[in-house]
Amino acid sequence: xxxxxxxxxxxxxxxxxxxxxxxxxxxxxxxxxxxxxxxxxxxxxxxxxxxxxxxxxxxxxxxxxxxxxxxxxxxxxxxxxxxxxxxxxxxxxxxxxxxxxxxxxxxxxxxxxxxxxxxxxxxxxxxxxxxxxxxxxxxxxxxxxxxxxxxxxxxxxxxxxxxxxxxxxxxxxxxxxxxxxxxxxxxxxxxxxxxxxxxxxxxxxxxxxxxxxxxxxxxxxxxxxxxxxxxxxxxxxxxxxxxxxxxxxxxxxxxxxxxxxxxxxxxxxxxxxxxxxxxxxxxxxxxxxxxxxxxxxxxxxxxxxxxxxxxxxxxxxxxxxxxxxxxxxxxxxxxxxxxxxxxxxxxxxxxxxxxxxxxxxxxxxxxxxxxxxxxxxxxxxxxxxxxxxxxxxxxxxxxxxxxxxxxxxxxxxxxxxxxxxxxxxxxxxxxxxxxxxxxxxxxxxxxxxxxxxxxxxxxxxxxxxxxxxxxxxxxxxxxxxxxxxxxx
Ligand SMILES: [Zn+2]
Numbered sequence: 001x002x003x004x005x006x007x008x009x010x011x012x013x014x015x016x017x018x019x020x021x022x023x024x025x026x027x028x029x030x031x032x033x034x035x036x037x038x039x040x041x042x043x044x045x046x047x048x049x050x051x052x053x054x055x056x057x058x059x060x061x062x063x064x065x066x067x068x069x070x071x072x073x074x075x076x077x078x079x080x081x082x083x084x085x086x087x088x089x090x091x092x093x094x095x096x097x098x099x100x101x102x103x104x105x106x107x108x109x110x111x112x113x114x115x116x117x118x119x120x121x122x123x124x125x126x127x128x129x130x131x132x133x134x135x136x137x138x139x140x141x142x143x144x145x146x147x148x149x150x151x152x153x154x155x156x157x158x159x160x161x162x163x164x165x166x167x168x169x170x171x172x173x174x175x176x177x178x179x180x181x182x183x184x185x186x187x188x189x190x191x192x193x194x195x196x197x198x199x200x201x202x203x204x205x206x207x208x209x210x211x212x213x214x215x216x217x218x219x220x221x222x223x224x225x226x227x228x229x230x231x232x233x234x235x236x237x238x239x240x241x242x243x244x245x246x247x248x249x250x251x252x253x254x255x256x257x258x259x260x261x262x263x264x265x266x267x268x269x270x271x272x273x274x275x276x277x278x279x280x281x282x283x284x285x286x287x288x289x290x291x292x293x294x295x296x297x298x299x300x301x302x303x304x305x306x307x308x309x310x311x312x313x314x315x316x317x318x319x320x321x322x323x324x325x326x327x328x329x330x331x332x333x334x335x336x337x338x339x340x341x342x343x344x345x346x347x348x349x350x351x352x353x354x355x356x357x358x359x360x361x362x363x364x365x366x367x368x369x370x371x372x373x374x375x376x377x378x379x380x381x382x383x384x385x386x387x388x389x390x391x392x393x394x395x396x397x398x399x400x401x402x403x404x405x406x407x408x409x410x411x412x413x414x415x416x417x418x419x420x421x422x423x424x425x426x427x428x429x430x431x432x433x434x435x436x437x438x439x440x441x442x443x444x445x446x447x448x449x450x451x452x453x454x455x456x457x458x459x460x461x462x463x464x465x466x467x468x469x470x471x472x473x474x475x476x477x478x479x480x481x482x483x484x485x486x487x488x
Contacts, residue, residue, distance in 0.1 A: 043056065043060075044059075044060075044063050045060065045063065046059070046060040047060075048060050048061065048064070127192075130188075130189075130192070132187075132188045133185060133186065133187060133188065133199065134154070134185070134186040134196060135183075135184070135185050135186075136153060136154075136184050136186070137181050137182060137183055137184065138150070138152060138153040138181070138182045138184060139179055139180065139181050139182070140176060140177075140178060140179065140180045140181075140182065141178060141179075142178045142179075143178075144178070145164075145173075146163075146164045146167065146168075146173045146176065147160040147161050147163070147164040148160075149182060150163060150164070150182075150184070150198070150201075153182070153184050153186075154186055154195055154196055155184070155186070155195060155196075155198050156194070156195035156197075159195070159197065159198055162220075163198060163201065163213065163220065166213070166220065166222050167205065167211060167213075167222065169222075170205070170209075170211060170222060170224050171205045171206055171209060171211070171224075175205070175206060176203075176205050176206070180203055180204060180205075181203065182201060182202075182203040183200075183201070183202045183203065184198065184200075184201055185198075185199040185200040185201070186198060186199060187199035187215070197215070198213070198215070198220065199214070199215050200212070200213060200214045200215065201213040201220075204227075205224075207227070207229060207287060207289060207293070207295060208226060208227045208228070208229045208289065209224060209225070209226055209227060210224075210225040210226075210227055211223070211224055211225070212225060227289050227290055227291055228289070228290040229287050229288065229289050229290070230287070230288040230289075230290075231285075231286070231287055232286065232288070232485070232486075233283050233284060233285055233286050233300055233482070233485050234252075234253075234283070234284045234285075234286040234296060235281070235282070235283045235284075235485045235486065235487050236248060236251045236252050236253040236280075236281075236282045236283075236284070237251070237279060237280065237281045237282075237487060238250075238251040238279065238280060239276070239277065239278070239279055239280075240274055240275065240276050240277070240278045240279070240280060241276050242276065244262070244271070244274060244278075244280060245258055245262065247280065248261065248280055248282060251280075253282050253284065254284060254296045256299075257282060257284045257296065257298075257299040258282070260298070260299040260302075261280070261282055261299055261302045264299070264302040264313050264315075264324040265302060265304060265311070265313070267324060267332045267333065268311055268313065268324075268326065269304065269306075269309075269311060274304065274306065275306065277307070278304060278305060278306045278307070279304070279305040280303065280304055280305075281301070281302075281303030281304070281305065282299060282301065282302060282303070283299070283300045283301035283303075283482050283485055284296050284297065284298070284299050284300065285297030285298050285299075285300055298315070299315070300314070300315060300482055301313065301314055301315075301479070301482045301483070302314075302324065311326065312326060312327040312479065312483075313325065313326055314326075314327075314475065314478065314479045314482065316331075316467065316475055316478075318331075318465060318467070318471065319422070319424045320424070321424060323465060325465070325467055325475060327476075327479060329466060329467030329468065329471075329472045329475055329476075330464060330465075330466060330467075331464055331465030331466065331467070332464070332465070333462055333464050337379035337380055337456075337459075337460075338377050338378070338379050338380070338425050338426045339377070339379070340368065340376055340377055340378075340379050340407075340409060340443060340445050341368045341370045341374055341375070341376050341377070341432060341443045341445075342370065342374060342375075343368040343369050343370030343371075343374065343432075343442075343443070344368065344369050345366055345367065345368055345369075346367045346368065346369040346442060347363060347366065347367035348363070348366060348457075349363060349364070349365060349366055349455040349456065349457065350362070350363060350455075351363070355439050364446055364453040365408070365410075365444050365445050365446035365447070365453065365456065366444075366445050366446075366456050366457075367442050367443070367444055367445075368442060368443045368445060369442050370432045370441065370442060370443055371432065371441060372413060372431075372432060372433060372434070372441040373413060373414075373431045373432060373433075374431065374432040375416075375428040375430075375431055375432075376397075376409055376412065376428065376429055376430045376431060376432060376443055377425075377426050377427065377428060377429065378399055378407075378423040378424065378425055378426065378427045378429050379399075379407055379425065380399075380401050380405075380407070380425050381401065381422075381423065381424055381425050381465065382399040382400050382401040382402070382406075382407070382422075382423055383399065383400050383420070383421070383422050383423070384397060384398075384399060384417045384418065384419050384420060384421045384422075384423060384429070385398045385399065385400045385406065385419065386398040386419055387415045387417055387418055387419050387429075387430075388415075388419070389435075390410075390436070391436065392436050392437040393408070393410035393411065393436050393437075393444070394410060394411045394412065394433070394434075394435025394436025394437070394438060395410075395411065395412035395413065395414070395415065395430070395433060395435045395436070396408060396409065396410050396412065396436075397409045397412065397415065397417065397429055397430055399423065399429070404449060404450045405447070405448070405449055405459070406447070406448040406451070407445070407446065407447050407448070408444075408445070408446035408447075408448065409429065409430060409443060409444075409445060410436060410438075410443070410444035410445075410446070411432070411433055411434055411435050411436050411438045411441075411442060411443065411444055412430040412431060412432065412433050412435065412443075413430075413431050413432060413433025413434070413435065413441070414430055414431040414433065415429070415430045416428050416429050416430050416431070417429045417430070447459055
């Protein structure tokens, strides 16, 4: 084995090491080795990382400090300016010429650049010629009117109005989206004092309609150009992973649809409990025009597959209220009651001195003070069991809510529902009055459990909408249709 050690080669061994190096470089050659050692004594720049603390090292440090000190002592001072001759400022003609050659941005109001005065050869024109035709675009602003956009673009008021009427005959002007760009071509005019006539106009009136107007033989002719639109909804599926929101967004679902999706799910499952292995399934309204534009709309379907549990939610409209229903036709749970009337409670449930009868009597409901004719709302979904006169109650409505619960509304001036009718929570069922045993307009509101009045403050309705019969059949058909939506 060889060991490289300085400039000496030795065979691995202990006592009898035989030097193979050329004579004069070995340890046993002091006469030659000494000058080498003495030369290294005068090394002015030793490695300060090695043999720290040795004499050589201290000398090296001293050298370094001396060099730094001399560099600092010789360097220019930082707080004293270096003097140099400054050119004299330009004045008069010279300044004007220098300024003409400089450039400063127009935005800063530049007035530089050489200008030449007109010579005798230049003769002013009596009238500048006009372009024969102007092509420009204008945009319909929010709250703008179609005729006003045309007028701003230079079309005469009368012509702008006739063009607006012409377009309104094809599509309602209010349906034209804000920001729509109008391509306008204005033609030649006889003199500068009249507006140019409209030669051509083209714009996208609706997502599925383009309108072009052209002047043919002096009269404007409108050509509607339908744009084919594909209504196939957008379907997005994927694995939840770290975040349901981010995964759905990354899969291409629009932000608004994902937010609606999370709200729809929140009514049925705890969002926090959705595992990373669950799969989401969203179907969103989508319109794709043949010209390439894509518009997404409302979320139509919200699906979640958690392995053992599958959730399929479809938005369905019952009685004017759209709600998320699951595949079995069960809607959202709604807790609590709507206030039956906008008014202050004037009398509570329990024993009290009756204001008309003059003796202590049990008050079986709550009184709300409200003006004559104030609307009364159904506190929860239900069926009208009775709407008519009932002795001391005056005009009276009783609603059945299921779960053996019912509510009663007394002293009404007018009814807005008939017996047997289904009502939705918040629907107006009648109006405040003072019929029956009453001292003034107010609503006497009762809640019954199993037919017996209970303190309305003690009950908390939880109502759930259920689809049944033909409604459920239609719901299932719609759901099946949507689920056949292909993945994009
Ligand atoms: Zn009362």
